[in-house]
Amino acid sequence: MILDSLKERMGGKDQLNPMQIAHHTLFTAREKIxxxxxxxxxxxxxxxxxxxxxxxxxxxxQAIAEVREGVEEGVGTETVLKGDY
Structure with missing residues (x-):
């Protein structure tokens, strides 16, 4: 699963914090939440x-709120190829 591989990376040298996850362009808002x-x-x-x-x-x-705010503004409703919030 995509989330599992991202979670594994979080412990490595490419550690992501919650706000970076909220603004990551390769995941939909649903995956981020x-x-x-x-x-x-x-x-x-x-x-x-x-x-x-x-x-x-x-x-x-705070990161969850950021994702939800983006969805309310219409960001994150497109496909991953167009980018996401």
């Missing part, structure tokens, strides 16, 4: 395979 919600669940105490998440839930909430 799914990944950010998964990160938030892990950050708030859901069982994690391999350690704690390095992000605060508030930081993740």
């Amino acid at each position: 799914a990944l950010l919600n998964q990160l938030k669940a892990e950050a708030t105490g859901a069982p994690v395979e391999g350690g704690a998440v390095a992000f605060e839930p508030e930081e993740i909430d």
Whole structure:
């Protein structure tokens, strides 16, 4: 799954923070929300395979709000090839 490979990269040298995920051009708004919600669940105490998440839930909430704001403005409704918020 695309989200799994991005999540694996987050632990490597190309680490992404929640706001970078919110503005990533290769993912749709739905994929971004799914990944950010998964990160938030892990950050708030859901069982994690391999350690704690390095992000605060508030930081993740801000990124989710940013994605939703973009969708309200019509960004993120196009295909990935045209770019996304």
